[in-house]
Amino acid sequence: MILGLLQHISIQNLIWLICLLPLVSSCINWLLSASSSKLPSKAANSLASFVGISGPLLAFFSALIVFWVLTGIENSEAFAITGPLYQWIGFGGWSIDIGLRVDQLSLVMALVVTGVGTLIHIYSIGYMRGDDGYPRYFAELNLFLFFMLLLILADNLILMFVGWEGVGLCSYLLIGFWFSDIEKAKAGKKAFVVNRIGDFAFIIGIFLIWKMLAGQPIVGGSPLNFETLERNAAFLLPIATPVCIALFIGACGKSAQIPLYVWLPDAMAGPTPVSALIHAATMVTAGVYMIARLNFLYVLSPLALNIVAYTGAATALFAATIGLTQRDIKKVLAYSTISQLGYMFLAEGVGAFGAGIFHLVTHAFFKAALFLGAGSVIHALHGEQDLFNMGGLKKYLPGTFAVFFVAALAISGIWPLAGFYSKDEILWQVYERGYTGLWVIGFITAGMTAFYMFRATSLAFFGNLRIGEDKKHHIHESSISMLVPLVLLGVLSISGGWIKNSIGTFLEPRFASVTLEEVTHHENMEHILAVISVLWAAHWAFVAWIVYVQKPSWPEAMANKFRKIHSLLMNKYFVDEIYDAIVIKPLAWISETALWKGFDIPIIDNVGVNGSGRVVGFFGKLAAVLQTGLTPHYLFFMVIGISIVVGWLVF
Amino acid sequence: MYSLVIDIIKVIVIASAVLTLIPVLIWWERKGAAYIQDRRGPNRANIFGIRLGGLIHNIADVFKLLFKEDIIPQQAHKLIYLIAPIIVMGVAVSTLAVIPFTAPVKLGDFVIKMQIADLNVGIIYILAIASLGVYGVILAGWSSNNVYSLFGGLRSSAQMISYEVAMGLALLSVIMSSGTVRLDEIAALQGINILEWNFIRQPLAFILFLTCLFAETNRNPFDLPEGESELVAGYHTEYSSMKFALFFMAEYAHIIVGSMILVSLFFGGWQIPFLSTEFMHDNMNALLKLALPVVSVSSIAAGVLLMRRTKKFGWGDARDFEPLVFGLPAVIFGFIIGIAAVFSIYLNEYAVSIITAAAQGAIFLVKTLFFCWLFIWVRWTLPRFRYDQLMKLGWQIMVPLALINIIITGIVISR
Amino acid sequence: MIFYLIAFGIVVTAILTIASRNSVVSALWLVACLFAQAILMVTLEAHLVAAMQVLLYAGAIMVLILFVIMLLNLTPKELKWKFIAGERLILGSGVIYLAGVMGLALWIIYKKGASFVPAAGGGTAGTVEAVGKLLLTKYALPFELVSVTLLVAIVGAILTGRGK
Amino acid sequence: MEYIVLSVIIFCIGVAGILLRRNLIIILMSVELMLSASNISFVAFSKMHGNLDGQAVVLLLYVLAACEAAVGLAIIVGLFRLKGSVDIQLFRDLKK
Structure with a gap:
């Protein structure tokens, strides 16, 4: 039947369908949201959830069909399908098209985004039940999915930037979903503003590319098209370093790397499925994806690649240390996300783009599982997020516990779960390419990851129940609509890593250009390192379990002993305060005294706006003498004017 | 030079013929009314005892109107008051110019078109002249300086403008199916077969045109401009003597001319059924x-x-x-x-031509008189419309119907 | 010769149009003027245009204007011949303007010495078929645009005239 | 050429009517006069150039004249409702 259907649907249309289906359901949900006061809320909500799920689900199926069809094509060059729809901007022989591009890289991303996105949508039905803004929630979530797919499938930088900005907007909307709470609204604003810094750098990067390519005898169509860029990469050699750095700053903003990571922990203010979808699985990986997409550009600049690698490693370690001490379960996961994103950048920085993307995929699975598990816990405890108020939930929430535990094992890198394969691949690539220092950092971070993940698991699910009596009898396992996605994600967390070899070969054509140096295989070394890192992670996981379950007094003691370090970590190295002191305060002062009181009021307001008004008013008063209010007088002037013009023409 | 003489002869003959028909029609109306109301009608006036079935009554009327005092209201606008009836009568008669009375008469090499003016705009000329007819009524109503008259004039102008639209649209479908705007060609094209005349081919247009004709001539059931139960006598309330007579005669002139147009357009004009000109x-x-x-x-x-x-x-x-x-x-x-x-x-050839033309003219006259009788018949049997009903009929029923008819005609002729 | 006769008639009726005290009389003079113009067009072989001039201008537009005049039923005071404010200035300038334009026109005629010469070969008889064909082929777009304009004008007139 | 001069003269008479009269209806009629003046020159040019374009344009102009009359009269009726007069001198609310 599918084959019969496929004969009627061209593959190009299907690609557009992937992108547009979420937009359609978003539009319908916006309408529902706008008219929700007129509809019975129950009907509106069920309609909203139906529409909200069917869009991503159909998009996922479309992506699957595209995948299925395209893997049947032998020729890997023909794999890249671009579908330009129409010219968007055109000038002087240059043009920017609206077009989508499906190749191995974007297809993998699209599958992950639509797949995980669909699961989280289904989860949201249970999680958001009874919320006032139910249709609005789905509308925004669907809109996000649309922009994310646009970002992924775009065939040129400008359209990608549209998606880039769109996901930023949706992130802002969803972080501040409960905008009546001023703190949450502020968190959304913070995410938006911080992202803007990165976006600015991104735009500058695009401009630099444009400037460089202008006037060059480029081959191919639209100059910002990825394909054209790849073919003409040689022209960009002189400015590869600044371009790559500028684009990387953009990636830093979106993917929460030092120094622009500060928004991500605050972004936990949004609903937990949003955190899972946007701030763990999809949007934050946009930077990783962008660098992988532009790998042909990055390989031109070893300096930029090194910057990427070192920034990634630093972020991984830095965020992991903060994660050690956080009390809020979602904050722990947030710092964990930052840390794992650091891993991905580390991989890309050393030139192992495939490993980075692979980690992205597995991370999407287990981090989504962790977040949804945390969401399930929070849901069960009626909004309680403090780890030290939980404990012993294993008994009450067996399903959630199983998934959370498996996902924690996965992220820690225990064989044979998903995280092991991807993280080990990264560490091995780092080691193999000679970045031994970075490998050490990554190795230490892996241990920390295992520790803080099992700290969180232990505090939440083992030991005694520390929650207040009043909330105890409310504790219940989540509904089926929440559990099914959880379990599916758990299964994916287990099995996601087994595709390591096939995904490597699958993605290879995209990264064919990346050959930093001749890589020689050390089979034994790889296995030895793998065993070491599994043992290392397991060791720290066990330590965490001992410390937080068997000897609950130890953490207290440790904290007292290393009071300064602990408070430094507790307060996230005071980064927010430092930013406040060196950036925000001076900026606010300059804005107020110099720009507002010093320039805006006296010059723009008085001279510019009111002054021009006064000048016009003065001449207006002069001209008002002519205005008698009598139509014949106006006609008289008109006739005189026409007579003059006609006289001018005649003579 | 010959043509000018012939033209002048044509004008005189046709105009006098139509003007002679007017008293006959007036007599006919009186008798017809009496017949419908089951009474005898005028039968007293006589000359030496000869009454001619009441026809002598018209002569008495003429004398009465001629010798009546000619009153001009004090506040009236004298010039316009004077001109108005002339306009009405003039317009009514000048439409005659394009009506073909018989087939072209061949006298040897000499062909006489039995039509005063052979204009290439044909029907449009009729519409143009008909649209001027409203001036007489409206000016009469206004210049009398009488509220009833003014209302009559206003009603008349609104009514005529409204029905002219439907009339023009109804005519348009006839023009479309005939492919010409010349009346003589339209009449000739209909042929000698009754089933090919336009009232069979364009039944809707015929009904619409007939209805509009009633409205344009201010006859019952559309005689609101003069509706005596509402406006005394409408636009000619203040008129008396021969000025009134002009209005009176113009009404019948309108009927005659309108019937002639109707016959030319829809009833084959001068065509004698089953006897073509050549055959005769x-x-x-x-x-x-x-x-x-x-x-x-x-x-x-x-x-x-x-x-x-x-x-x-x-x-x-x-x-x-x-x-x-x-x-x-x-x-x-x-x-x-x-x-x-x-x-x-x-009979020699010339006489044959003339007799053929006479027969065709006679048939044309008979058809015309039939429709004149229809006018009288309708007047004495149908009640008057209310003004809003009139407007509704004109704009909401007739115009859409005419448009539909045009569309249907277009579909049919484009096949 | 006949042209000068008709032209004289047109000019006289036009002047009477703007000079009449009573707007009804004025409208009638305008009708006469338009009628005279129609006759002029007949002499130029524009038969359809002439018929349309009578049908549309005299038959429809002027009837509408007369209708409105009578509907408004102006008082005698309204009918007085009144200049607008600043009359001397405008009257003076108007006269100068008229004299100037007419003088200019006459001067151009005198200078150029050109006379009206009809194009050779004829083909200018404005029959319904010829003009209609032109309207529906070459001028199809303006024709449609004018129809839309008419529709807009109708809607506008109804909305404006309906009052409260 | 005589036709053009006739057209110009009629046009100028129309302009004079607009400038000098205070009655709105007469002003409207003056506008119509100006329009018809242009018709004369169109028809004359049509004859002069030996084609029918001028006449076609005149037919379009009639429709525009009808539009103008309809809208203009509607405005006049509205103004009359407002002030009970059609004296153009009364309508100077823009000055206030």
């Missing part, structure tokens, strides 16, 4: 041999029948011999025709 031309002598005895016998029989009524009532004065006025000439006419038939006179 070629076989006129044979036709006369057939027709003349019939005419002769029927004329004598009618005359004898009439004369048998002499002295029926025994009044003892000239009235007793009244039937002789028509009966005797009929008998004499019948005998003359009979003699002609017996001696079988042979």
Whole structure:
């Protein structure tokens, strides 16, 4: 039947369908949201959830069909399908098209985004039940999915930037979903503003590319098209370093790397499925994806690649240390996300783009599982997020516990779960390419990851129940609509890593250009390192379990002993305060005294706006003498004017 | 030079013929009304006892109107008050210019079109002139300086503008199916077969046009501009004497001219059913041999029948011999025709042409009079519309119907 | 010769149009003027245009204007011949303007010495078929645009005239 | 050429009417006069150039004249409702 259907649907249309289906359901949900006061809320909500799920689900199926069809094509060059729809901007022989591009890289991303996105949508039905803004929630979530797919499938930088900005907007909307709470609204604003810094750098990067390519005898169509860029990469050699750095700053903003990571922990203010979808699985990986997409550009600049690698490693370690001490379960996961994103950048920085993307995929699975598990816990405890108020939930929430535990094992890198394969691949690539220092950092971070993940698991699910009596009898396992996605994600967390070899070969054509140096295989070394890192992670996981379950007094003691370090970590190295002191305060002062009181009021307001008004008013008063209010007088002037013009023409 | 003379002759003949028809129509209306209301109608006025079935009444009317005092209201705008009836009458008569009365008459090499002016804009000329007709009414109403008159004038102008739209649209479908705007061509195109005349081919247009004609002539059931139960006498309330007579006559002139247009457009004009011009031309002598005895016998029989009524009532004065006025000439006419038939006179080509034309003209006249009778018939049997009903009918029923008709015609002729 | 006769008629009726005290009389003079113009167009072989001039201008537009005049039923005071404010200035300038334009026109005629010469070969008889064909082929777009304009004008007139 | 001069003269008479009269209806009629003046020159040019374009344009102009009359009269009626007069001198609310 599918084959019969496929004969009627061209593959190009299907690609557009992937992108547009979420937009359609978003539009319908916006309408529902706008008219929700007129509809019975129950009907509106069920309609909203139906529409909200069917869009991503159909998009996922479309992506699957595209995948299925395209893997049947032998020729890997023909794999890249671009579908330009129409010219968007055109000038002087240059043009920017609206077009989508499906190749191995974007297809993998699209599958992950639509797949995980669909699961989280289904989860949201249970999680958001009874919320006032139910249709609005789905509308925004669907809109996000649309922009994310646009970002992924775009065939040129400008359209990608549209998606880039769109996901930023949706992130802002969803972080501040409960905008009546001023703190949450502020968190959304913070995410938006911080992202803007990165976006600015991104735009500058695009401009630099444009400037460089202008006037060059480029081959191919639209100059910002990825394909054209790849073919003409040689022209960009002189400015590869600044371009790559500028684009990387953009990636830093979106993917929460030092120094622009500060928004991500605050972004936990949004609903937990949003955190899972946007701030763990999809949007934050946009930077990783962008660098992988532009790998042909990055390989031109070893300096930029090194910057990427070192920034990634630093972020991984830095965020992991903060994660050690956080009390809020979602904050722990947030710092964990930052840390794992650091891993991905580390991989890309050393030139192992495939490993980075692979980690992205597995991370999407287990981090989504962790977040949804945390969401399930929070849901069960009626909004309680403090780890030290939980404990012993294993008994009450067996399903959630199983998934959370498996996902924690996965992220820690225990064989044979998903995280092991991807993280080990990264560490091995780092080691193999000679970045031994970075490998050490990554190795230490892996241990920390295992520790803080099992700290969180232990505090939440083992030991005694520390929650207040009043909330105890409310504790219940989540509904089926929440559990099914959880379990599916758990299964994916287990099995996601087994595709390591096939995904490597699958993605290879995209990264064919990346050959930093001749890589020689050390089979034994790889296995030895793998065993070491599994043992290392397991060791720290066990330590965490001992410390937080068997000897609950130890953490207290440790904290007292290393009071300064602990408070430094507790307060996230005071980064927010430092930013406040060196950036925000001076900026606010300059804005107020110099720009507002010093320039805006006296010059723009008085001279510019009111002054021009006064000048016009003065001449207006002069001209008002002519205005008698009598139509014949106006006609008289008109006739005189026409007579003059006609006289001018005649003579 | 010849053509100018012929034109002048045509104008005089046609105008006088139509003007002669007016008193006949007035008489007919009176008698028709009486017949419909089951009474006798005018039958008192006489000349030496000869009443001609009330026809003498018209002569009495003329004398009355001629010698009546001509009153011009003090506040009236004198010039316009004077001009208005002239406009009405002039417009009514000037439409005659494009009506074809017979097929073109061939006298040797000389072809005379029996049409005063052969304009290439045809129907549009009729519409243009008809649209001027409203000026007479509206100016009469305004210049009288009488509120009722003014209302009559206003109603008339609104009514005429409204119905002109439907009229033009109805005519458009006829023009479309005929492919020409010249009246003579439209009349000629309809042929001698009754089933090909336009009232069969364009039934909706015919009904719409007929209705609009009633409205344009201000006749019942559309006589709101003069509706005597509401506006005394409408726009001619203040008129008297011969000025009133002009309005009065113009109404009947309108009816006659309107009927003529209707006949030309929808009822084959001068076409005699099943007898084409050429056929008559070629076989006129044979036709006369057939027709003349019939005419002769029927004329004598009618005359004898009439004369048998002499002295029926025994009044003892000239009235007793009244039937002789028509009966005797009929008998004499019948005998003359009979003699002609017996001696079988042979007609030359010119005479044949003229007789053909006369027959066609006669048929045209008969058709016209039939529609004049329709006008009278409708007037005395239908009630008057209310003004809003009138407007609704015009704009919401007739115009859409006319448009639908145009669309249907377009579909049919484009096939 | 006949042209000068008609032209004289047109000019006289036009002047009477703007000079009449009573707007009804004025409208009638305008009708006469338009009628005279129609006759002028007949002499130029523009038969359809002439018929349309009578049908549309005299038959429809002027009837509408008369209708409105009568509907408004102006008082005698309204009918007085009144100049607008600043009359001397405008009257003076108007006269100068008229004199100037007419003088200019006459001067151009005198200078150029050109006279009206009809194009050779004819083909300018404005029959319904010829003009209609032109309207529906070459001028199809303006024709449609004018129809839309008419529709807009109708809607506008109804909305404006409906009052409250 | 005579036709053009006639057209110009009629046009100028129309302009004079607009400038000098205070009655709105007469002003409207003056506008119509100006429009018809242009018709004369169109028809004359049509004859002069030996084609029918001028006449076609005149037919379009009639429609525009009808539009103008309809809208203009509607405005006049509205103004009359407002002030009870059609004296153009009364309508100077823009000055206030």
